[in-house]
Amino acid sequence: xxxxxxxxxxxxxxxxxxxAVVSDVTRVGEWSGECRGCEWVGVPGxxxxxxxxxxxxxxxxxxxxxxxxVRAEPPxxxxxxxxxxxxxxxxxxxxxxxxxxDGGTKVSESYRVVKITKLMEWLVGLAxxxxxxxxxxxxxxxxxxxGVVESxxxxx
Numbered sequence: 001x002x003x004x005x006x007x008x009x010x011x012x013x014x015x016x017x018x019x020a021v022v023s024d025v026t027r028v029g030e031w032s033g034e035c036r037g038c039e040w041v042g043v044p045g046x047x048x049x050x051x052x053x054x055x056x057x058x059x060x061x062x063x064x065x066x067x068x069x070v071r072a073e074p075p076x077x078x079x080x081x082x083x084x085x086x087x088x089x090x091x092x093x094x095x096x097x098x099x100x101x102d103g104g105t106k107v108s109e110s111y112r113v114v115k116i117t118k119l120m121e122w123l124v125g126l127a128x129x130x131x132x133x134x135x136x137x138x139x140x141x142x143x144x145x146x147g148v149v150e151s152x153x154x155x156x
Contacts, residue, residue, distance in 0.1 A: 001121050001131065006110035007138035011146045015098045015105045018149050019075030022096050022107075025052045025067075031145040033137055034058050038067075046072040051083070058128055063088070081114060090116040107145065109138045 011018055021027055023046035025038040034056050041051040050069045056062065065088060071079040081093045091114040099106040111134065116124075124131050 001113070001116075001125055002133045002135075003113040004110065005134045005138055006108055007135055007142055008106055008108040009139070009142040009146050010101060010104050010106050011149050012104045013149045015075040015100050017152070018098050018105045018107055018145075019078075021145065021149050021152070022098075023072065023074065023078055025054075027148075028054065031148050032141050033144070041066065046074070046078055048072055052080075058130070061127060084115060088120075090114075090120055107142055109142055111138075 021031070025040065025046070028035045029037040036055050036057050038052045038054045041053055043050060046069055048069055048071060050072075052067050052069075054065050054067055056065065066083040066085065067080045068083050069078070069080045070093065071077060076098055078096045079093065082088070082091050084091045093112045093114050095108075095110045095112075097108045097110075099108075130137065
């Protein structure tokens, strides 16, 4: 299982327009291939310490994870991690970075395995072989995000 992965795309919109979408976790289901939706737990908003619950589905598997915002620097970077708690003792750190470029925003999505037991790593690899290398998933997510942001940016 790859412990780190990253993908990038350039979105034809300013960083503020991209930030408006990625920092609103209730919109993740619009562009994620695996996360079907999220809701804030407690105080809503992408600020350090805020928590949200993500509902995921891959093939026949469904699971929910509690997440915590580790860093929020509008409109440049959003970092969160899955909170290790029963029945999921692992923790994955996810990062969305936005860099202003000529003609748009370079958006990079990455993850890093912070903590995982050997047993869980083996079970995930067995149940979801696609999780062994998520690079293609990240690129597909970013391509969908690009479509969401660019279509909204063209509206009057």
